[in-house]
Every structure is written in C-alpha cells, then in structure tokens.
Amino acid sequence: MKRRVINLFSLFAILAMVVSCGNVKQSNNSIINTDDLKQRISVLASDDFQGRFPGTIGEEKTIKYLEEQFKLVGAQPGNGQSYFQEVPLIQITSDQIMKLKIKGAKEELLLNFSEDFIGGTPQPIENIDITNSELVFVGFGINAPDYGWNDYAGVDVKGKMVIALVNDPGFYDSSLFKGKNMTYYGRWIYKYEEAARQGAAGVILVHETEAASYPWGVVQNSWSGTRFYLADNIVTKSGLKFQSWVTKESANRIFDLAGVNYEKALQDAAKKGFAAQQLNLNASIGFKNSVKYINSKNVVALIPGTDLSDEYIIYTAHWDHFGVNPKFKGDSILNGALDNATGTAALVEMARVFNSQEIKPKRSILLMAVTCEEQGLLGSQFYAENPIYPLNKTVAVINMDALNIFGKTKDMSISGLGYSELDDYAVEVLKAHNRYAAADPKPERGGYYRSDHFSFAKVGVPSINMGFGVDNIEHGKQWSMDTMGKWISENYHKPTDNYEPNIWKFDGMVEDLTVYFELGYKLSMIGEFPNWRDGVFYKAKRDEMMNK
Template structure:
C-alpha cells in the first residue's frame, strides 16, 4: 500500500468533544477523562506501521526517508491545529557533517592487525578527508574517567598528547557494586562511550579506543559494528572538530586480549587493577591506522509543533522523541533497510497520538504543550543537543521535558520503570499518573546500562531542565501477557539496531497505550500547575 493511503485517515479522525469532568481541584474542568480513554492502540499501531514501512527507508537523516518522515509529521501536527514551533516553520534546521569512513582499513597495535567490523571499528569526527595515525604510543587508562566528585582520575600525572588511549567500557562501579565506588551497578555518565571520547579529547589524546564487552556495554559487538560503520554524523563546527581526538574507535574483547598479551600483560588482571582505583599503564606498543573519509555537509531537521497555553503560553511542557533510525545499507545482501519500528517509530507514534489527545481537550492547558521530534539521535543525540544549545523556547521557560523512546510493545504492566530513578520531582507527577492505572514505580531493570544518558532527554537534563524518561516495567499485567512477553522480548532484544527491527502485526500495543496515557497525564498535571519541578538533591543536575 502506498504511503499516501495511510496518512489522512489518522489525522482527519474526529476529535472527541465529550462532557466536562473535574480531574483535580487545581485543574480546569474539561473532557480530560474521555480524551484519556480515547488514546487508542489502533492509532498508535497505525502510525508505527507507516513510519517503519520500507517506504520510509529506515528514516536516515538527510535521506529521502527524512523527507517522507517530515512530511508525515508536519501534516499530522498541522491537521491537529498545532502551530509551527519555530516562527512560521515546523522545522529547525540542524547542520550536520556526514563523514563516511572507507571500510578498507586495518588497525595495527603492536604485532596485531585487526580487521574492520570483525575486530574493530574506527572513524573520525574531524572534518579531514584522511587521518593518519602513525606509531602512536599506546597507554591503558583504565576507565578513562576524570571525576573529582568521586575522587577518581585515571589521567592523573599522565601526558597523553599525541598518544592512543585504550579504555574500558562502563564505569568502576559496574563489576564491583559492593565497593561503594560511583553508583554501583547503576551507570553514571562517566560510563558512557560519548563521555570517554570527550575526556580523551580534553586530555589531548590523538586516538581513543574503547574495549567492548557485552555485559558492561549492555549490547553485543554486532551493535557496535552496525552503529559505527557507514555514514557517521556530527554537528558541523567552526573549527572542523579539530578539538576532538583524531581517531575514535572500538576493539572487541578478543582483540583486546591479543593486544595485552603482546604487551606482556593479562587483560583480565589489568582490568581488575583498574576497578580498584585510578589506574594507567603504558603498553609499550605502537598503534597505526589510516582512515580515509568522504565528507559531506548536510542539513537535517528537528520538527517542533506547539499548542499554545490558555494562561501562561510562554511556559512550555516539552515532549521529545526521535524520528530517525539507521537508514539503508546497500552493501547488505538481502534486507537492506533498518526499519526502526520499535526504535523509535513507537515513540514518534506516541508523540502524534498524544498531540491528538491534547488537541481534543475542550479546555486548553494553562501552559503550552510543545512536541519536539528530533533528528540524529542514533548518531549521539545530535538533534536534541543542537536544539538544547540553540533553543527556540528559552530553557528557563521550558518547565519540564518528557521523553519517549522505544515504547513498550510487550503488553500491559503492573509497574512503571523510571529510568534514572531519583532524579527529579517529576517522579511525583508520574507516581500520581501511574496510581490512576493501578501501577507502581520501580527502578529500571538494568540501571547499569545507563539508559538515562542514552536518549534525548539527557540533552536537556545536562543543561538543567528537569527531564523524565519512564516506560513499562517488567511485571506483566496477567498470565496471558506474561506468556506473550516472554515470546516477544526475545525478538525485541535481538533486533536492537538490526534489520529485523520491523513492525509486526502480532505486537500488543496495549502497553504503548498505557504508557502514552500515563505520560499524557503527567504533562497535563504540570501544564495546569504553577509549580516548577525541581531536581532532587541526589541528582547530578540543577537548573542553570
């Protein structure tokens, strides 16, 4: 079926104008309850199906798939009565530098030669057509962390200028949770790969190579190989990213074992030392790699749409989701499209369905409701980073951010997983909305994966805007859901950033509906309050 056949039934459906009800003494009488109940699995499912279809070619930034995605989003927001969020435009241009490394490369460390994608991946954010790393001294810098608040600095006393640093993934608390170091199993930002490359750059290193291990990374080597090969994007910069390390890369655990053995060391023993406290040691090896890249400046777009508030229109509740995925890989045999149905057609669909709900209220929320659907999340949160650094709505007028990414297609749950639990007062609003559904709040299953630092809300959190990311938990609603969940979870987990992340008619969207209703309720509460949610004292973030 052609895409044009999908678009208009959803956006022209009648918006309910049901009778008024009083949902809270502090909120205006409206048809909130009926609108809430009419957030439908059918709408969520249909939007997801369209956005993840082959017609959209995996929604890669700057591709024909982007054009189709933007048209789809804008036509829906416009039909719902949302105003352009950027002056007279629904778009915010994001200048990107597309850098595609030639896969014909080999990384040499000591006597070992490592093959691209099989053993290593490497690229450069510098805007140079060729990067030559030649006979660069290799230094193991443990976790590559410089964290004064944790009294930890793996770079203490080191001069790594011009050198190659080899870094462990995650942070020191992960495999030593009883040590009291960092936050135990819960990953901090110091455990994220993005931080490690940033810190290596600040230290003046020429190359930074992360050792991949599945458990502390929370994903397998295939995710690294797929995500770091092909076109890579960064925000275009005035200095051509000259302040970044020249080479950013990963090596597999097998490759790391060979490197340390060549250095006369045992990787596991060196890792154990790095877990105990700040640690570094020279490997007495040299690294070399040549990266040839095709450079192309391009422009992608964030989509921003606003429903003005009835009383304090200059104050905004900002919902975010990312529309992009990994696009199309024409070098693959067979299926070439990374459809990104779960990640993140579901979150984008939730944005549109939630926008419909807010538009259907007979009494407008007091504060404005704005939907920001961003580009280039898969390339390192670039679209949300660009917006946060160039905000259309001043950050001091952005009351809260609520993010939706990879929604729950595993059926209804009794609990709500709060990603990065204990961050802000938004969790109080969330608890109220969850209780209305007979649910309770829990911490996410795998805090060691650092999901709070892996989606678009983080771009706002680190600049001080209270940001919430919550999703369906792990307690199935009933036995039937439990059986379905067990079957489907295998597929969902195995298809992360793979071509098999495709829409399936068998998916149960009741969990997506449940969470969309809940987050709609959270935003409604805050939009009709005069309060400004605050960060909790246990959080590392504060309003700027």
C-alpha cells in the same frame, strides 16, 4: 529557585484537569486512538521511509509526513511559521577498507574492520594518518573529581592512542561510583570527549557485551558507515583523529602482545589508585573520508496554552534510525519500528489528544521529533543549546523512546527514579490507574544517559524518561525480562526491528500513553516549576537559570 505559591488558581487548575479528563470523548474507554497510532507507526516504519536516516530521502519523507500529520491534528508550527528547526551537521563517511596495526617489539597485529574493530574519525578532513602512536591503557578513561577518580593522573597522552574499558568501575565493584547504576562516566560519548580533552590522538574502547549491555553486532550496525557530528563540538575541535571499538577477543590479543594479562588489567583498573599503563606498543591506522556539511531537522509542533502560554512542557521522541545497510543480506533496511517509530507516532497522538481537550492546557505543549539521537543525541543537544523557547520557561521534558509492545504491566519504569520532583507527579498519575513507578530494571545499561531527555538534563531542565514496565499482568516479571532480553538480542539496531501488528500487543502501549498524556496535562495545569532534588548534579544549573 523561583516558585509560584500554590493558590486558588492551582487548586482550580487541578480540579479542571480532573473534570476535563472526565469530559474527553473516549473510544473503547481510552483517550488514545489506537487505530491512528497503528497507522502512523506502520507508515514511519515502512520500507518506503528507507530506515529514516538523516540527510537522505528517508529524512525528507519522515519530516514531510510529520508536518502533514501535525497539521492534520491541529498542532501549530513550533518555530515561528515553520514546523522545523535546522540542525547543522558534519557528515563523515570513512573508508572501511582500513586496518588497525598494533606493533610490539618483535611482533605485530593486523586487525580487520568490522570483524575485529570498528572505527572512524570526528575530524572533517579527507585523510587520516596515525603512524606509530604510543598505546596507553587508561583503565576506564575517566576523570571524575566528584568520585575522586582520575585514570589520566600522572600520564601525558597528548598525541598518543589510549585504550579504555566500557562502563565505569562500579560495574565491577559495587562500592565504587554508583555500583551497578552506570554513571555518565561510563558512556562511550564521555570517554571520547575526555580523551579529546586530554589531547589524545585516538581512542580504542574495549567492547564487553555485559558491560556495554549490547552485543558486538550492535556496534557493527551502529558505527559502520556514515557518522554525524554537530559542527561545534569538543571532539571535532580537538586533535582526536580516531575513535573506535575493538572486540574483547581483539583486546586480549593486544594485551597479550604487550605481555599483559587482560583480565588482570581489568581487575586492576576497577581498583582505587589505578595508574595508567604504558603498553610499549605502537598503533597505526590510515584511511580516507568523505565529508559533507548538511542541515538535518528537528520537527516541532505547538499546542498553545491559555493563561500560561509562555511556559512549556516539551514531549520528545527521536525520528531517526540507521537507514539502509547493504552488508545485511536480503532485508537491508533498518526500519526502527519499535526504536523509535512508536515514540514518534505517539508525538502526533499526544498533539491530537491535547488539542481535543475541552479544557485546554494552561501551559503550552511543544511536541518535538528530534534528529540524530542514534548518533549521540545530536538533535536534542542542538535544541538544548539553541532553544526556540527559553529554558527558564521550560517546565519539563517528557521523553518517549521505544514504547511497550509486550502487553499490559502494573508498573512503568523511570530511568533515574528519584532525581527530580517530576517523579512525584508521575507516581500520582500511575497510582490513579492502580499502577506504580519502578526503577530502571537494568541500571547498568546507563539508560538514563542514552536518550534525548539527557540533553536537557545536562543544561538543567528537569526531564523524565519513562519506559514500559516489567511487571507484566499476564506473565509476570521474569517473563518480561526474558522476553525483552531476547528482543534486544535478536532485533535491536537490526533489520528485524519491523512493525508486526499481529505480534505486538497494543493494550499496554495505550495504557502507557495515557500516563504520558496525563503527566503532561497535570504539569500544564499547575503553577509550579518542578526541580531536581537536592544533591542531584543538574540542580545547580536549574537554580541559576530560574534565579536570573
């Protein structure tokens, strides 16, 4: 990889950074304007924005508001003369009056939508009809040569329905894969894509709360109704007609119908040498779809650099959430206050702080509020595959997804801690504030693969996903874990994720945002391009990119 040699320029740049931080006009000893931050969160999470669902008036209001706010703080358009990057999408709404029929030799099951299963199609066609498709248990549905694992070995699933487990074998056997650290192979999006590559007609994923890291209600709220897909994606171009989830209880009934003990099947699937199993069952389902083609938008704003203005630090946060779901009685608006009005509001605040520096960043700062993160990281994926600025000129991506509302912590977590040299810079910034970096406290959730930085990692750009810590100064670690777990159970992807200024604690959020800013500023003032560490999968792509 091409690297600049650290020279006098770099030393002066670092010195300038230190001096500039001391020269910033501060309020209450903070570079973050808490009142402005609160105001922007309250607007983005208001009922007026209708849950910020792509392709609706909620999107229109959101992107207009962000454009106005970026202009207000002096950020320039990030895409020529525009603050927007259009993201072409296929919008598919499947008729929820559908039933999944599983037929055995003597009996059959009829599973009900939402209660027993959630499903739809990635195909932009009006009618889906799958009749008596053979059902094959493919374990975790993983084909991973790098781990010597192939659940599809020796079985032909073309035109068939496969049933697969969530997460990866390491969740059940710490000697496999990366143990409790979920790999990308454990993510639902990978399992659908792999089934598509194998030629399957449909996929049924078995939901287990612990292995998935969220309850069935999250699946119901996230997958009911409209789904979006990028026009040029593997599942839409494949023969995969049906992608779905079933409850664990429904899975037990399916395996019982096949004369197979589900728990034993799970245990066998988590052992080396597992072989896919024909269940001697047939699956049938039919439903209608409404299909539209729309353009959603990423919002992009720019703080131009000085000496190295053609090199970029990108801050990302997703602006989208789940809109309005009439199935919720009473309050049916999923406002997504924590997830992710906080991160989106922070993008504007980052733009303001960078623009207010007496010594401007040498590298340019791109603030990007991306669409359709909740639909599978689609907005960030589209940018990563269709970048406005060259990826080999993109120094790093710093992602902000759901900020700290629980109070000050001694630490900040880094998903994938140790993957890249960006972590070293983050550690330095945290140390300067007498804080420390901690690994993701729940790596089995696969957090590294669940937010927008991962779209950039996949194409080779070093990316960091920092989150609020658990070492709460006032209450300690166990309190933090319990409180976060309770919040997720009660509010994640539900209408109760509301802006609650009288309950939220903003002091920790402000401290974390100071770290986010200083990390980006530090990277903007040095002459090097941080890389992935040796042995990390994404390094080869970065090396190839930088040597062109």
